[in-house]
Amino acid sequence: MNRAPLIFLGIFFCVAFSWTGIVLTNHLGYAKLQPVFDETEGKAFPQQLPGNAQRGKEVYRDLGCVYCHTQQVRHPGYGTDIERGWGERGSVARDYIHEKRVYLGTMRTGPDLRNVGARFAGEGGRNWHIQHFYNPAEVSKITVDGVEYGSIMPPYRFLFETRPVIGEPSAHSVQHLLPPKDQPPAGHEIVLTQRGEDLIAYLLALKDPALYPEEAKRVYVPKAEPAKEEKKEAAK
Numbered sequence: 001m002n003r004a005p006l007i008f009l010g011i012f013f014c015v016a017f018s019w020t021g022i023v024l025t026n027h028l029g030y031a032k033l034q035p036v037f038d039e040t041e042g043k044a045f046p047q048q049l050p051g052n053a054q055r056g057k058e059v060y061r062d063l064g065c066v067y068c069h070t071q072q073v074r075h076p077g078y079g080t081d082i083e084r085g086w087g088e089r090g091s092v093a094r095d096y097i098h099e100k101r102v103y104l105g106t107m108r109t110g111p112d113l114r115n116v117g118a119r120f121a122g123e124g125g126r127n128w129h130i131q132h133f134y135n136p137a138e139v140s141k142i143t144v145d146g147v148e149y150g151s152i153m154p155p156y157r158f159l160f161e162t163r164p165v166i167g168e169p170s171a172h173s174v175q176h177l178l179p180p181k182d183q184p185p186a187g188h189e190i191v192l193t194q195r196g197e198d199l200i201a202y203l204l205a206l207k208d209p210a211l212y213p214e215e216a217k218r219v220y221v222p223k224a225e226p227a228k229e230e231k232k233e234a235a236k
């Protein structure tokens with residue numbers, strides 16, 4: 001008896017059942033999620049990215065930022081993201097409903113960027129990103145056991161252009177934000193390229209200020225600390 005058709009049908013049914021349960025069911029559930037209107041802010045969240053930030057998202061993808069940075073704040077009990085100041089709450093599915101391509105990331109070599117627009121906001125935030133892209137090791141430092149280390153992120157100076165000053169200096173020049181050693185030659189100025197402007201616009205737009213219903217209902221019960229006797233026993 002040839003059992004090949006029966007085996008094929010069995011494999012097909014298992015794959016189809018798994019796909020329906022894991023992919024299709026979740027997709028239908030996420031498709032029902034809608035923006036939530038915040039009366040305090042007078043606007044609906046999450047918001048669509050503006051045009052320049054949409055272009056910046058493609059620059060973010062093109063530069064491979066996703067390989068070192070995540071965009072998903074973990075809930076308390078699953079990591080220390082909130083304690084590190086990477087967000088005020090954990091990420092939920094509704095945060096991503098406007099995104100056709102979600103850059104959750106692959107590893108946390110650098111800090112999570114989901115709410116980097118809240119940590120570095122406005123003109124001050126823009127200036128910080130300019131300095132950081134030009135020389136990350138000078139801007140981002142950590143101290144471990146009394147020793148100061150600079151960021152391992154490479155500089156992205158190709159996002160800048162050094163050009164001669166013709167007439168009056170450009171209003172978009174950024175060398176005044178850079179240290180003396182990084183100043184351009186006399187008669188020249190440093191400006192952000194359009195790709196650099198768009199990338200910074202994207203980063204400034206990354207913020208999740210709203211508390212959605214599903215997050216408000218979440219109850220976090222911290223793990224109980226083991227008794228002293230249990231700690232002593234575990235240490236043996």
